Amino acid sequence: MTSTTTISAIDFAGYTIPRLGLGCMALSIEGRPAYSTAVATIHSALDAGVRYLDTAWSYYLPRYSPQSHNNASRLEQSDYGERLVHEAVTTWDGPQQDVLIASKIGWSRTVDQYGTYGWQADARPETIIAQAKESAQRLGVESLGLLYSHCDDPNVPYEDQMGAFRQLVDEGVARTIGISRVDNHNIDVAHHILGKALVAVQNQFSPSYPDPLHTMDHCKALNLAFVCWSPLGGFLDPVDAGAYDAFKKVAQRRGISYQRVVLAWELSRCETLITIPSARNPHEIQDSFAATQLLLTEEELSQLP
Numbered sequence: 001m002t003s004t005t006t007i008s009a010i011d012f013a014g015y016t017i018p019r020l021g022l023g024c025m026a027l028s029i030e031g032r033p034a035y036s037t038a039v040a041t042i043h044s045a046l047d048a049g050v051r052y053l054d055t056a057w058s059y060y061l062p063r064y065s066p067q068s069h070n071n072a073s074r075l076e077q078s079d080y081g082e083r084l085v086h087e088a089v090t091t092w093d094g095p096q097q098d099v100l101i102a103s104k105i106g107w108s109r110t111v112d113q114y115g116t117y118g119w120q121a122d123a124r125p126e127t128i129i130a131q132a133k134e135s136a137q138r139l140g141v142e143s144l145g146l147l148y149s150h151c152d153d154p155n156v157p158y159e160d161q162m163g164a165f166r167q168l169v170d171e172g173v174a175r176t177i178g179i180s181r182v183d184n185h186n187i188d189v190a191h192h193i194l195g196k197a198l199v200a201v202q203n204q205f206s207p208s209y210p211d212p213l214h215t216m217d218h219c220k221a222l223n224l225a226f227v228c229w230s231p232l233g234g235f236l237d238p239v240d241a242g243a244y245d246a247f248k249k250v251a252q253r254r255g256i257s258y259q260r261v262v263l264a265w266e267l268s269r270c271e272t273l274i275t276i277p278s279a280r281n282p283h284e285i286q287d288s289f290a291a292t293q294l295l296l297t298e299e300e301l302s303q304l305p
């Protein structure tokens with residue numbers, strides 16, 4: 001018997017999109033492929049049917065400068081990730097106006113003298129306003145379709161961070177807002193301040209990170225989309241490989257990749273869930289996008305977490 005899962009397009013941030021988008025981080029930061037491969041991967045995603053591209057102001061590789069203070073990183077700012085997405089969409093020969101590009105602000109990259117990369121929150125209201133305007137410029141739009149707060153900056157009250165996003169909506173710099181790396185309290189604060197402009201929560205979710213803070217249920221109750229990041233366990237962090245064993249068994253029986261089974265399982269969890277796997281070549285995103293057509297049977301679902 002097939003599952004009752006509805007795997008279809010969703011109305012989201014003013015667009016109608018399939019519930020599987022392309023996360024563009026792995027095309028833009030450490031380990032990224034050649035620029036031409038990155039563009040080809042995005043084109044391949046769009047050709048397959050992807051209509052949601054997820055990028056960020058901070059998807060670039062910082063370079064260490066010896067002039068920096070205290071061995072802390074000083075960054076050579078770069079707009080690599082956003083410009084990549086902009087160029088890929090504007091050189092694609094399909095319906096460009098149907099593509100939702102989301103960006104995130106308030107988190108920057110760091111690098112030390114040994115070449116170790118890191119991330120650093122900076123969500124002061126003035127940074128939020130400035131980065132949002134830069135993102136709009138880099139993406140070639142007057143108004144961003146969807147703009148995320150990349151993370152909660154512990155040095156700035158969340159109310160003040162959300163107040164800056166409210167201002168961006170009121171000024172027309174962003175049409176809709178998402179928040180990322182948040183707990184249910186953050187969600188309530190953002191919902192209170194942003195009202196209907198808040199459309200999405202982007203949190204980590206995968207078999208190896210099954211939403212321990214129960215934010216997916218909270219999103220459902222508030223009618224917010226739950227966008228899951230690192231849906232395949234991530235490409236930089238070590239994962240608990242054992243968490244994928246059951247998926248591998250189902251995949252083996254069907255003769256497909258276990259990644260496709262993982263993504264179909266995620267889509268089956270919640271009708272307002274959107275999953276955004278990374279890919280570093282055209283084959284990976286084509287394989288992943290096929291998850292939108294994969295209906296897992298009830299028997300298969302019963303063998304999965």
Ligand SMILES: NC(=O)c1ccc[n+]([C@@H]2O[C@H](COP(=O)([O-])OP(=O)(O)OC[C@H]3O[C@@H](n4cnc5c(N)ncnc54)[C@H](OP(=O)(O)O)[C@@H]3O)[C@@H](O)[C@H]2O)c1
Nearest residue numbers: 023024025229230231232233234235259277278280287288
């Ligand atoms: N909001 C946040 O703070 C946050 C944090 C992290 C990520 N994100 C977003 O989430 C997106 C995805 O997360 P992620 O990049 O950490 O990783 P992920 O999607 O969990 O894992 C992606 C890795 O799995 C491999 N892969 C993908 N599709 C595959 C397929 N069909 N078959 C085999 N292998 C496949 C690729 O690695 P190989 O190329 O090595 O094969 C890819 O880099 C990012 O692009 C970004 O947009 C957001």
